[in-house]
Amino acid sequence: MPNHPGFNTRAIHVGQGPDPVTGATVPPLYLTSTYTQPEFGRHLGYEYGRGDNPTRGSLEEALASLERGVGAVAFASGMAASDAVLRSRLVPGHRVLAAEDLYGGVYRLLERVYRPQGIDTHYANLGDVQQVQDLLNRIRPSVLWLESPSNPLLQVMDLPRLARASHEVGCTLVVDNTFASPYNQNPLEMGADVVVHSTTKYIGGHSDVIGGVAIVGDAETLKTLRFIRNTTGGTLGPFEAWLTLRGLKTLGVRMQQHAANAGRVVEFLRAHPAVDQVYYPSNNPIAQQQMRTFGGMVSFTLKTDGDPLPRVKRVLERFRIFSLAESLGGVESLVGHPATMTHAALPAAERQRRGVVDSLIRLSVGIEDVQDLVDDLSQALMGAEES
Numbered sequence: 466m467p468n469h470p471g472f473n474t475r476a477i478h479v480g481q482g483p484d485p486v487t488g489a490t491v492p493p494l495y496l497t498s499t500y501t502q503p504e505f506g507r508h509l510g511y512e513y514g515r516g517d518n519p520t521r522g523s524l525e526e527a528l529a530s531l532e533r534g535v536g537a538v539a540f541a542s543g544m545a546a547s548d549a550v551l552r553s554r555l556v557p558g559h560r561v562l563a564a565e566d567l568y569g570g571v572y573r574l575l576e577r578v579y580r581p582q583g584i585d586t587h588y589a590n591l592g593d594v595q596q597v598q599d600l601l602n603r604i605r606p607s608v609l610w611l612e613s614p615s616n617p618l619l620q621v622m623d624l625p626r627l628a629r630a631s632h633e634v635g636c637t638l639v640v641d642n643t644f645a646s647p648y649n650q651n652p653l654e655m656g657a658d659v660v661v662h663s664t665t666k667y668i669g670g671h672s673d674v675i676g677g678v679a680i681v682g683d684a685e686t687l688k689t690l691r692f693i694r695n696t697t698g699g700t701l702g703p704f705e706a707w708l709t710l711r712g713l714k715t716l717g718v719r720m721q722q723h724a725a726n727a728g729r730v731v732e733f734l735r736a737h738p739a740v741d742q743v744y745y746p747s748n749n750p751i752a753q754q755q756m757r758t759f760g761g762m763v764s765f766t767l768k769t770d771g772d773p774l775p776r777v778k779r780v781l782e783r784f785r786i787f788s789l790a791e792s793l794g795g796v797e798s799l800v801g802h803p804a805t806m807t808h809a810a811l812p813a814a815e816r817q818r819r820g821v822v823d824s825l826i827r828l829s830v831g832i833e834d835v836q837d838l839v840d841d842l843s844q845a846l847m848g849a850e851e852s
């Protein structure tokens with residue numbers, strides 16, 4: 466390996482050398498729950514599958530390298546990773562400060578599991594760093610939890626400033642980097658303490674496997690997270706690790722294409738008479754500094770007078786290439802309606818306040834031929850004109 470291998474070289478090679486026994490070029494899939502010990506009192510570094518598995522280890526080494534961390538811990542899902550990170554920092558009486566446009570599953574975890582145990586979360590718009598500083602001083606949270614870009618309005622947070630503000634009050638900054646992927650930004654290098662991903666999304670990239678990972682900047686937290694995973698059991702299975710690793714190899718080229726296609730789609734939407742607002746981070750100066758590309762997620766609102774839902778329904782039902790589905794980050798394009806799908810759990814007034822209005826549509830722009838995607842959008846948006 467060269468001294469400073471680039472992103473794609475690391476995605477393809479780190480943790481993935483040839484198998485020492487057979488020379489197999491691709492890391493073998495170790496489907497085993499236990500490991501035979503060569504003699505009494507001695508093992509080969511592997512004892513039991515909940516704790517360690519070589520296939521999972523390959524994935525963790527690669528992900529740690531791509532996020533510039535000291536290590537990675539792979540979990541059965543993004544939610545299992547998020548829960549383990551929260552557990553590593555919180556005991557009853559502690560507080561969390563979280564972005565108000567938090568992923569719905571993490572919101573549910575904080576409200577329905579942590580709050581009843583005496584761990585309260587305060588939600589705020591983290592775009593205003595001065596206000597965040599005031600909140601950090603007043604609330605004294607142990608954890609600041611955010612996503613950048615956020616869901617579904619693609620708001621970008623100033624990660625270096627938020628990291629400095631957190632550290633001034635001894636607070637851990639956790640960044641859910643799922644939307645950007647490690648190709649577009651590495652929050653640990655900007656001062657974050659822990660990065661989490663739902664590897665179900667861009668990292669796996671093919672909508673065929675559920676998984677999550679936490680990547681950390683210090684050895685102590687790494688040890689704690691490995692301990693929590695082994696103790697609570699939310700381990701990523703070897704087959705899931707193998708599939709995720711297979712997806713990971715092409716993350717860089719996929720992200721380039723996602724961003725190129727999303728850029729074209731944004732151009733098209735901005736010029737379309739039925740479209741009101743278009744949300745994409747490309748014009749944001751913080752995003753221009755922090756991100757390599759602006760990713761594949763695009764949101765927009767339809768122009769409406771009166772109830773937007775009939776119009777939204779007509780548009781959504783006309784799509785032929787974009788699938789109406791939850792999730793994101795796969796090679797195939799998806800379309801979703803945040804108000805009734807990903808953000809349905811929020812009260813209507815709260816959704817409205819956060820800009821998750823009924824006319825909002827979210828796209829996960831895939832890597833199909835972009836002209837086909839634009840044509841599909843064009844014919845779907847004809848549904849906005851009918852009545």
Ligand SMILES: *Cc1c(COP(=O)(O)O)cnc(C)c1O
Nearest residue numbers: 542543544568641643663665676
């Ligand atoms: C999907 C998602 C999660 C949860 O991940 P799972 O793999 O579904 O458990 C967390 N954060 C974000 C931003 C997500 O998109």
